[in-house]
Amino acid sequence: MNEATVNGQQRALTGIGAHTTALDWLRSCGLTGAKEGCAEGECGACAVLVAQPAESGRSAESGQSVASGQSDGADGADQTQWASVNSCLIPAAALNGQEVVTSEGLGSPADLHPVQSQMAANGSSQCGYCTPGFACSMAAEFYRCGRAGEAADVDGERSTDGAVTDDGGKPADGAVPADGTVPDDEHGPNGFDLHALSGNLCRCTGYRPIRDAAFALGAPQDDDPLAARRRKPAPGPVATDITGDDGRFVRPATLGETLDLMAGNPDATVVAGATDFGVEVNQRGRRDPLLIAVDRIDELRTFEATDSHVEIGAALSLSEVERKLDGRLPLLEGMFPQFASRLIRNRATIGGNLGTGSPIGDAPPALLALGARIVLVSPAGEREVDLDGYFTGYRQTVRRDDELIKSVRIPLPVAPLTAFHKIAKRRFDDISSVAIAIAGEVADGVITRARIGIGGAAATPLRAHDTERALLGNPWNEATINEAAAVLGAEGTPMDDHRASAAYRQSMLAQALKKFHAENDETLEVSA
């Protein structure tokens, strides 16, 4: 039988079709804590927790190839983590055999969960519509292994009594420190990472009472059932075949089965994290006859770091990739926090990002700068293609219909100087107007390596070949950079729309290159 464990209870996955969302199914079960605010992954009102395999950063160190769906063999092995995800985008069928916790399942009927009691005590809800989603995202961070875990001694300023009666007040020296960095306040004193809440919107509170609650959280108690659950393996993928009026959803057990199914059904649609696909279903009424879930295929979830390359499985979520890389590739490190929100990153895969082939996707420019190659697999075997040349037109690629993206291979060593800049309208939880990734090397004052990937500048992600040529072999100085920046401005044909004008997009690309120079200038002088 198809069933999921929701708040500790087995529930049959009945009455669902291939395109029914997890949100609709949960709500039809009477669990209305998760709510719909947008049905497109933007607001987080629908957030719920799912049990995912935990993995630790360096577990697959040098050469050890590991499928994290199974055993990691190292410290993260056979453990579970609670990840907060957008239930409005996930197919309900994908929950088969999985464990889900909604806001109703946090705490017990008698006692609020620590996250809930902090939220209630700090007045974190006004209208409360966003609240259950925030509670789930906050709980995921509460349970994150490695969070400092100590409750913050909430400072006096946060007291709720705002009446002006004393002569106190803020120190006059303001919030901007003299070193010129704008304070990001991204972590609480208890190690709480505010990015955990980046995919949850609240229109009422101004976020402050929510942050106050987050920063007041301590560590989970020993007898906390969700904390204890982390010490056992996450539920494995369960082969699934569900047919409804609207089509069929299949989760094959093996890669072989997947490829056969694809070969036999040219009209089949591959889904991984469904963060792109779910939007299509909800907003454009997309209904496909056959959905093939690939997000838990072991061969697509490998992670390997050797001396010559890093290989990233296509079905790893961005959050998983971030943790596994553990800072190995600073260029990608710079991309992750700017990619959508934590909620989306917990589901969105690298393969999906390349599969969508959107001209404003964030991974392609980064991977182009890293010189990545794509491993494609079909019943005929594997082939490797250069990402530069992979995109052939608007959402068109060289991938054949019977091929899956298996992994992304990044050759090492990466050029020592890298940068990723994303220009968006909002700091987080927003797609790019333009994005640019740069990787370069300077030896004896001369630019010896330069690779630049750009997004949002044409119908496909682009490698900025002309700009690279303007840099290579030339002296690392302002004149070269200015010349190259002028070339960069002319690469592609950026759009002019309500997000940003073409001129602004162009000038931002050029700025990014100049900034890259300015930021690395000093380092180089010192080391020279």
Added chain:
Amino acid sequence: MSEILESTEIGRPMVRQDGPAKVRGLAPYAYEQPVQDPLHLHPVQSTIALGCIVSIDTSAAEALPGVVAVLTHENAPRLANTDDAELAVLQGHEVGFRGQFIGAVLAESPEVARQAAAAVVVDYEAEEHDADFRADHPQLTEPNAATADTFDGDVDTALRAAAHTVEATYTTPAEHNNPMEPHTTIALWDERGLTLYDSTQGPHPVRQTIAPVFGLQPDQVHVIAPHIGGGFGSKGLPHANVVLTALAAQRSGGRPVKLALTRQQMFTVAGYRTPTIQQVRLGADDDGRLSAVAMDAVEQTSKIKEFTEESGQPARMMYATPNRQVTQRLARLDIPVPSWMRAPGKCPGMFGPEVAMDEIAEACALDPIELRVRNEPESDPETGKPYSSRRLLDCLAEGAKRFGWDRRNARPGQRVQGRWRVGLGVAASTYPFLRQFSEAKVSYSADGTYAVHIGAADLGTGAWTALTQIAADALGVSAHRIRLEIGDTALPVASVAGGSSGTASWGAAIIAAADEFLAKFGVEPDPGAEVQTAAPRDSAQKEYAMHSFGAQFAEVCVNVDTGEVRVPRMLGVFSAGRIINAGTARSQFIGGMSMGIGMALHEQSVMDARFGSFVNHDFAEYHVPANADIADVDAVWLDEVDPLAGPLGARGIGEIGIVGAAAAVANATYNATGIRVRDLPLTPDKFL
């Protein structure tokens, strides 16, 4: 002047009564109300902006399994009253704006309803529409229902003679309220009439509006709304979605009908803030005394229904001047119907003038706070009445001290830190005191608790909590002995949760009922003792000008390379009379200020005049502030009681937080960069 209630519970930061249910996800919103065997509705929306429907083919939609009925103007039940064109849903073949409801599908599931709605084929005869909003629109007209123009003295002559002048055009874009809960209604007809579970800011106002539309007596309409997921004005009055649902429920065979608008639909049928173009002219003498204030505002409204955003209001009353001109003109367009959004009129109307004040302060070589000190009126410039309280200068002084205003360099563009230019800005804030008719009932039960009933709504403002505190003090008991019930027309009449008037209006009714109860039954009543009464009318509002005031301070960083604007720090200091609950009040102020940061940095509904529709109609493209956009935002208030503002001495806090916030941020960006941006939002390209 009424007697002021002594406070024990009032003023405490009592935790939200509804907090535990909300953090568990158990508080029921409209969609979650338990009803038997509901049908689901999905609207069909027009794809032209002006013209009429020639034919509408519903056969493909009707043929889909699970479709119960497809409603169009040809077969929909007739409404009894169609005076309000926004609510006259499916009553004719004319189309007045793109996205207007022209049909609806009733089906067994939301998916089928949606799929079927897409299968309806409509043939139109389109007429040339006009959705082009501009100051030189050829047919600008005076509003029919709005404050008349103000002409005091002679502005033009005064400006010619002034030592310093500022004459500039400021614009604010269209903005959408975007409460997190989409507008939702469940409608059910039975022998008693119509029951509506609705996400509304006012159950009673919904009843009063909807009853005549369907030819019913008010008591035949029962509206239930215990929890509302925000509104910010868009749920202040029922929109077409409520009528559509009730209409469809007449064809459901007695089954309840559910409609939750999608986020996208909310951009066309649920109201929005009109864009404004503000021509502001200020004249000042060498001492910085304003010799002239002129504000000529142009706004848009829909041709099918007039709504005036009274953005001229603040210019009439903020500062003293002998010569004043304030006008408001409307461009009537074939566009969605605008409506209330948090601090209508005041919010956009304080943008242009408060930025202009910053500009004239610089022209006069005065600190912007000192400029405001020099132009403080003795009595209300608009009416000549004395103020019940006007403590703008106290707010400015307190804020200046707390914010470190003395560190501001009057010369713009002086403070650079790394790749960021840093600046400070200030603007004033104001919101009028309003009180509306409301009634409350108090009864005593054997278990020692007092039931307090009032048909008010808590859309997140904290009414559940604040009214409990008020009732406790009014009855002289502790809060745990109060059992409050709100959110239902079965409860006594209460005004809309709007105009920041809710707490004062409902609180006064509860106090009146409690007073009468105590007078009649004393402190040891018999179980069953009960009193229902309305708050007495207040004469103070006739004799006094009653407004809240505030000062908004912002620190911004503008990126040298990208032009990106961030607001690391913001402080609001407010004078709003008595604060009922320190916790919920602070959250209201900060929430309003944060929405003001959204207005300053991101929010803008972009109209594509070729089609007459908003382009960026979802959360991916219409950006409300996210967590990372709101850094250190804080609000404090003057510890005070307004003895003239009813028995609570409270003037209301829901809206003042947003007023002036965008101007403070804009003024700070000027201080940071020397670039004066007069058009919201403050997008990066404007600083390069």
